[in-house]
Amino acid sequence: MNQKAFVDVNVFLDVLQMRKNWESSLNVISSVRQKELTGYVSALTVAILYFLRRRDGFSDNQSRRDVADSISGFEILGLDGKHAVAALADKRFSDFEDALQFYSAKQVANVIITGNKRDFSSVSGNVEILTPEEFLKKYSYR
DSSP: OOOEEEEOHHHHHHHHTTOTTHHHHHHHHHHHHTTSSEEEEEHHHHHHHHHHHHHTTOOHHHHHHHHHHHTTTOEEEOOOHHHHHHHHHOTTOSOHHHHHHHHHHTTTOSEEEOSOGGGGGGGTTTSEEEOHHHHHHHTTOO
């Protein structure tokens, strides 16, 4: 079964910043690029990645290239007013950004891959929540 995975922004940050377990995050991203996995990100992810690259001192051009390279192969899901209203009303989330990501993801994905499962624990009954390591092991990717 081809998984439809929403990949949270922290998975991309793992790779860009070479954080702990970044290799698993890279394997998830590579699985999408090689079309072994259908991968989605939200438009919010694009904005967050760009903002953080600029904040870290990268030029506008470099930041744009880094973000474009990072999300290459992924489908970008839009956010609209309905997502924002639902995220604002959803008290299960303590972080509004996570609520926006969830409402973007639930349009199409059957799994959310994130380094911060706790952020999505309140909605684990709605969609499967896995770390990159758990996802790779459970679905035998790479």
